[in-house]
Amino acid sequence: MCGRYVMARAVGDLLAEFDARLEEEVDIPPSWNVAPTDDVPIVLERLIDDATVRQLHVARWGLVPSWAKDPGIGARMINARSESVLEKPAFRKAVQSRRCAVPADGYYEWKQGADKSKQPYYVRPAEGSGLVFAGLYEWWKDPSKAEGDPGRWMLSTSILTADTPPPGAESTIFGQLTALHDRVPLPMDRATMEHWLDPEADDAPALVELVRAGVKDVAAAWRVDSVGKEVGNVRNNSPQLIRPVEALF
Template sequence: MCGRFVVANVGSELVGVLRVDLEADDLPAPSFNVSPTDPVAIVLDSIKTEPPTRRLESARWGLVPAWAKDLSIGARAINARAEEVEDKPMFRKALEKRRAVVPASGYYEWKKVGDAKVPHYIHPADDSPLFMAGLYEWWKNPVLADDDPARWVLSFTILTRDAIGHLGSIHDRMPLFLDPDFADAWLDPTTDNVGDILDAAIDAAPDVAETLADHVVAKAVGNVRNNGPELIEPVEP
């Protein structure tokens, strides 16, 4: 799974290779301890224009489907199993037309060692951006007025798959990583071969995973109130 991650940069510094057309004005600040329900910058291709416009938007972590009665359901949908999303009503529609890229600097995972859980920071060895496959939805808050800018909430989930290699020794799941060259195909909302796109992403993720490095970090990362660059510094196991 992926329950915490790091976004040390924002805007074009993080997503330059994805050729974003428009960046939102309300992008969240860098965070070294992104937690569920936090705002995060995601990349999506909007079909409101022809051709689609690639946008960098602020979104709430934890997918809230259009039919939800309130936002609370999102806290239980921060991750979605890639091998199950085609069959899950909560994710099926988003998979068809609303796929996203979630850019990050790295993510945290906890390895069970005896009775303890040891946090690891997993990141690209060359400090390049890490791209994770996501799905997004727009939810309309029924209690707010039509002209209230907060009425529409953009939210997302991160797809996961079985972990491989050294990442598998830390946790049995890992995010569905995307190669930058595959991002265009993943984001394209006009594609008809969604199943093939998903299968290709699942099959290619290990290639990215094998390039990642990891190290043990301080247990302070377990407290969502802690947030600073010291959280990603290595410590003795």
């Protein structure tokens, strides 16, 4: 599960890190509390004049299928289960030809205590480098807006998730993640990302399995820190949210 995450890097840094270009100027304010339906950066590749071009775009978090009657459905489509993404009507076309990478600095999870209160945790690479999740994107046309209206087309995205490793990994980072939630967002290393983004790659099942198979190695150096409950309110958004605190349970 990935329902809140951190993306605080500047546009210029993302362009350099992913060797991407802009199709048009974008504004992506840093956020330490990215929530569903927020605008987020994504990286995708397109074939332009027979050449593969990597671009940085801004998308709404929560995929809106092209056939949706209104964009409200996207709030329920922030994650796509990798085990069923090839069959689900909302995602099966996107996984074939509209795959993207979703940059992040880390993400949040919550664990419920005996008193029903929830302790938030921040999951991130131990060395402080960024993450990149496997994602999907889709374009939705607003039928209420006229042809030529720049707001007629909405770009949206979803993050792939996977079930965490089975029992037996308690002594690893995965043991901690399993204790927090039974699913994790799917991270990619750079080699996997190259395959995932390739617009000419057409074996979607193999690509999904490639990403799923690599999750353990990519996340091996992650760490989990307990953080303050302020992150639970989407109106709170500052670097203070990721500061480690003593866990309540």
